Amino acid sequence: MVLLAIMVIWYLAAVWMNAPWVRDQAARADTVLTTGDLIRQTPSLDRPVLPAPHQVAMGLWDGIAGQKVTTKRSLVWHAWVTLSATLAGFAIGSLAGILLAVGITHNRAMDLSVMPWAVASQTVPILAIAPMVIVVFASMGVTGLMPKAVIAAWLSLFPVLVGMVKGLRTPDAMQLDPMRSWSASAAQVFWRLRLPSAMPYLFASLKVAVAAALVGTIVGELPAGATAGLGARLLSGSYYGQTIQIWSALFMAAGLAAVLVVVITAVERVTLRRMGLAR
Template identity: 75%
Template sequence: MRRAVLPVLAVLLVLVVVWYAAAVALNAPWARDQAGRAGVELGFGALVVDTMAQERPVLPAPHQVFRGLWDGVAGQKVTSKRSLVYHGWITLSATLMGFALGTAAGMLLAVGIVHSRAMDLSVMPWAVASQTIPILAIAPMVIVVLASMGVTGLLPKAVIAAWLSFFPVLVGMVSGLRAPDAMQLDQMKTWNASASQGFWRLRLPSSMPYLFTSLKVGIAAALVGTIVAELPAGASAGLGARLLSGSYYGQTIQIWSALFAAATLAAALVMIVGLIERVTLRRMGMAR
């Protein structure tokens, strides 16, 4: 236990120290400027204290960020538009919808690619090419087109989330379905197994470890896609909206609090997928 925890705590401590040092360095010019205007000369101690307590710092100190995060989570009613729980739920809803769409699309395309040479040669290159388009460029176009068709709300954000999440699932599922070696496939043929039996009893079980690994990447990518989609949409709710409003009004503490909320949400989603993975593989006799 100590061997696992101590290195993590040591790295965390170093990061916090570096963060505080960077906050002092980046916030010091403003503190000196204000002191110069007031005709006051700041000593080092007073300078450090000032950089730790600015309302709109260039780089908030860790305690300021965590205080903002705590106020956003526990200091507001869940229904309040200043609550990070409220905004996080809206982002989570679109993320899960997009993740479901992306996962379904990725798995279906993977099955087709593995069983059809034509799809392998035609669909896979386009799937790879789709990921070369910057999501910041395509998100506004998708949202504007769907809005012109009367489609608003969660669905446009879910489409962007699905766009980012389907590719990891597709690649992982294709690799997993192709994991059985020639000897295993020949063994199925000697048993006179049909193509569907070979899929359900050999290819699909073999793909599970690959699938869950790609699902962890896909759900994190879906969250990123949702937040990116909330930025050009001018959304009034969601973690992306909190980032946008914070940038408009120079509320850096709000921006960093929303970022940490998004990171916490992503970590929770990945952990949930990991838990489902362990339970599923254990029941299949493939515990990792």
């Protein structure tokens, strides 16, 4: 029901936003434009202001199944370029976030120094950071995947860091006191109490981080004028007024993010079940 309502609103918005162009063309041709003609023509323009749902679906189908996956017109090829940088940045950012969280939990100095810097780093807009990262790496002769991965890591680090710190600090005194009475070492407390307690928080933060990494990768593809990746499809579509191409790339990115979150959810269920933390 909700999906049907969204589709109806979308079609109505497409008619409303594309109507001025259709009316203008009818006036230029000195033809009478009826309401039926307006409703029929507005969702089928070649370069609409707002593409209708069926136009976006056709653009997605053409980009996924209508092209060879090895060509630059294929959305699958562009999605793979974006995915590779996303996964690299996600891995770097997640690993760094986990390691920093462990240090913050066990070291007071790191807690007072690293955490404020991590929070402050998120106040800088990624649109301001991305061009600087691209330029710095380009000056060193590094282009392609690595600059985009760094931007993705920048965005994915913070949610993992915060989630992991929260999880590692979940055990209270009633849980820690028995470990101390058994003369458990700091490593034993970590592996047998803190880490299992942190796993639900970690996986929740990983879902946020992987979506943020995808956004960072796409943003990183924009300032360099990239020719590959979903960001490049967005950029070329905006240059040439190909709104259907833009919306197709957006939906492809959304689908990619959904798949990544589903994969992490599946890994979470298996991991927590094996650790005895879930049924």
